[in-house]
Amino acid sequence: MTIQTLDTLALQQAREEEGAFAGYSKYLEGQNAKALREGFDRRADVQQMIRGAIPLVAEAIKAWVATASGQKGRPSAALAPLKEVDPDVIAYGALSKTFMGAAKDLPLTSLAASVGRLVEVECEALAIQEKDPKAAKRFLRLAEGEAKESVNRSRHEHLTADLEVALNWTSRTQVIVGSVIINCVLTAVSPLFERGVIKDYRGTVPVIVLTDEALGVLATMAERAAWLQPVLKPMVTKPRAWERFDSGAYLSPNLSRTVPLVKTFSREHQKLIKEAIKSGEADELLVGLNAKGSQVAPLYLMHKWTQGTDRRSIVIWEGEGDAAAYFQVTGGKYATVSLPNGAKGSEETIKEWYEWLDQFDKIVLVFDADDTGREWVKRAAALLPPGKAFWGEVPGYNDAREALIAGDTKARGQLHVLQVPDRHRPARRVRVPRGA
Numbered sequence: 001m002t003i004q005t006l007d008t009l010a011l012q013q014a015r016e017e018e019g020a021f022a023g024y025s026k027y028l029e030g031q032n033a034k035a036l037r038e039g040f041d042r043r044a045d046v047q048q049m050i051r052g053a054i055p056l057v058a059e060a061i062k063a064w065v066a067t068a069s070g071q072k073g074r075p076s077a078a079l080a081p082l083k084e085v086d087p088d089v090i091a092y093g094a095l096s097k098t099f100m101g102a103a104k105d106l107p108l109t110s111l112a113a114s115v116g117r118l119v120e121v122e123c124e125a126l127a128i129q130e131k132d133p134k135a136a137k138r139f140l141r142l143a144e145g146e147a148k149e150s151v152n153r154s155r156h157e158h159l160t161a162d163l164e165v166a167l168n169w170t171s172r173t174q175v176i177v178g179s180v181i182i183n184c185v186l187t188a189v190s191p192l193f194e195r196g197v198i199k200d201y202r203g204t205v206p207v208i209v210l211t212d213e214a215l216g217v218l219a220t221m222a223e224r225a226a227w228l229q230p231v232l233k234p235m236v237t238k239p240r241a242w243e244r245f246d247s248g249a250y251l252s253p254n255l256s257r258t259v260p261l262v263k264t265f266s267r268e269h270q271k272l273i274k275e276a277i278k279s280g281e282a283d284e285l286l287v288g289l290n291a292k293g294s295q296v297a298p299l300y301l302m303h304k305w306t307q308g309t310d311r312r313s314i315v316i317w318e319g320e321g322d323a324a325a326y327f328q329v330t331g332g333k334y335a336t337v338s339l340p341n342g343a344k345g346s347e348e349t350i351k352e353w354y355e356w357l358d359q360f361d362k363i364v365l366v367f368d369a370d371d372t373g374r375e376w377v378k379r380a381a382a383l384l385p386p387g388k389a390f391w392g393e394v395p396g397y398n399d400a401r402e403a404l405i406a407g408d409t410k411a412r413g414q415l416h417v418l419q420v421p422d423r424h425r426p427a428r429r430v431r432v433p434r435g436a
Contacts, residue, residue, distance in 0.1 A: 007252070012237040016230075016252045023230035031222065040103035041096040045221040049214075050095045053189045055303055057091035060188035064180060076120075077173050078180040085122040086324055093118045093206040094181045098193060101208055105198050108182075115181045116174030120167050121156060127165035135159060140321075183209070190409040230255055255264045299337035299353060301327060309335055315392065316380075318343050318373065322366070335360065343376035350383045356384050366392040 029041045040046060061082060068079045082090070094115050101111040129136040139159055160166035169177075186193055186208075196209040210218075239249030240256060248256035300320045304327075314335040317323040323338035330336075339349050346365075350357065357363055363384050367373035374391070381389035 005154050009235050012235060012251055015233050015236065015257050016250055019231045019233050020227065020252070020255060026231065027226040027229040028222065035103075039096075039100050041099040043222075046099050048221060049192070049218065050092065050099065051298070053095055053192065054091045056188040057095060057185055058087040060088060060184035061087040061181065064184055076176070076180065078177040079122050081119050081177060082180070084090060084126060085119060089122060089180060090119060093122075095189075096186055098182065098185055098208055099210075102193065102210045105205075105207050105209075107202075108195075108208060112178035112182055113171055113174045114178065115174065116169070116178030119177050119181065120174060122171050124156070124160050124165055124167055126166075128163060130161060131163050131165055137164065141238055150303060166292075227254075249311040293398055298340065299349065300340060301337045302353075302356070304332070305335045305337070309362050310337075313364060314357070314360040315364045315366055316357075318367040318376075341372060343380075346380040347383060350380055351361055354383070355387075358388075361388065362390055363388045364390045364392045369393050 002350050031045070034042050041050065065079065065082050069074055069083075097111065097114050097118065100106070101114070106114075125136070128139070139155060139326060157166070165284050187197070192214040193208050198205050198207055235249065237251070240251060250256045299316070301323055305314070310333075314337065315323075315326060317326065317336065317338040319342065320338045323336050326334075326336050339346050341349065344366075364378045365380055367377050367380075377391040380393065
């Protein structure tokens with residue numbers, strides 16, 4: 001080995017180390033800036049923790065409703081609204097606000113009022129959908145493209161006033177309802193939060209604080225994520241040999257694992273690559289360098305379909321409201337999910353969760369019943385396993401939510417399903433009652 005080669009190797013190793021540290025610092029700075037700009041609950045590590053806690057808090061809310069419903073005497077002011085709203089939605093909102101409150105030392109009563117207002121808004125949203133579905137849909141479209149929460153809040157208030165569906169809860173009612181939810185949070189995820197007090201100009205103020213355990217977990221999560229975000233730089237030496245389909249070109253094994261040269265979801269593709277590497281047919285040098293894997297949000301309701309789920313079919317809806325409506329009218333008997341980013345994000349989502357979807361025999365895509373929706377169905381279906389892709393429509397409606405709002409039990413419980421043509425099987429139409 002020549003001196004020049006040794007110098008080059010040392011330079012490459014130094015560049016990789018610099019890239020790792022630069023990415024580490026950049027990621028943490030970006031997350032801190034995001035917390036300041038959008039709120040502590042928007043940090044990636046906090047969002048990951050929230051997603052994991054949603055099912056626990058939702059179950060705690062359901063348990064409270066069941067217990068309160070069976071009690072004699074005057075019911076709690078929280079019972080009626082919590083019977084109406086989706087516990088998963090409330091769990092997500094309550095966890096987000098609790099993390100925010102803990103970061104800001106928000107007084108407990110203020111936090112409870114904020115969570116109570118969240119429930120009030122969800123109840124008003126249901127009233128808007130019932131009274132004017134088109135207005136509700138317009139609002140959702142505007143809200144999805146608006147980054148400022150204050151703008152959406154103002155739009156919501158104007159819409160409820162125009163439709164005369166504003167509940168106008170008192171602050172006392174908001175605190176009562178919010179306190180119930182906060183107690184559910186504290187019970188369900190006790191390792192994350194605990195009650196505390198702070199002393200300031202207001203005197204002794206009750207607050208919710210993050211536990212030492214939660215702070216430690218968040219720090220570890222942020223640390224691990226930061227080291228997986230290197231600043232990638234061109235190599236000055238020959239790349240590492242292509243030893244596995246998921247290995248990268250960089251000299252550092254840790255860095256190599258974070259940037260695989262190939263990210264494939266096809267088992268057949270993986271098999272061919274492995275065989276080519278083993279036989280020596282695969283070129284160890286690639287023109288295209290490391291393709292960094294993206295982090296794509298999970299499918300809505302995905303957590304409900306675990307072991308024991310009927311794998312014969314799954315329905316993928318464009319929006320969460322449609323999936324929730326279908327789940328409600330079918331009693332959760334049939335696997336159903338929705339896309340986290342709508343039809344436009346369907347291709348990225350399907351690529352990310354290909355292996356999970358592949359466990360189902362039939363995959364039914366139900367997007368908006370218009371030309372745009374059908375075009376996205378075709379594009380998404382092209383990425384699914386051959387012979388498994390179908391598209392469906394709710395008879396007479398644009399989506400499941402519209403059928404639910406209209407009270408059309410027959411339509412919302414049925415799908416017209418058409419198999420997407422592929423090279424293995426011609427298209428054929430089937431009718432699937434109450435599920436796919």
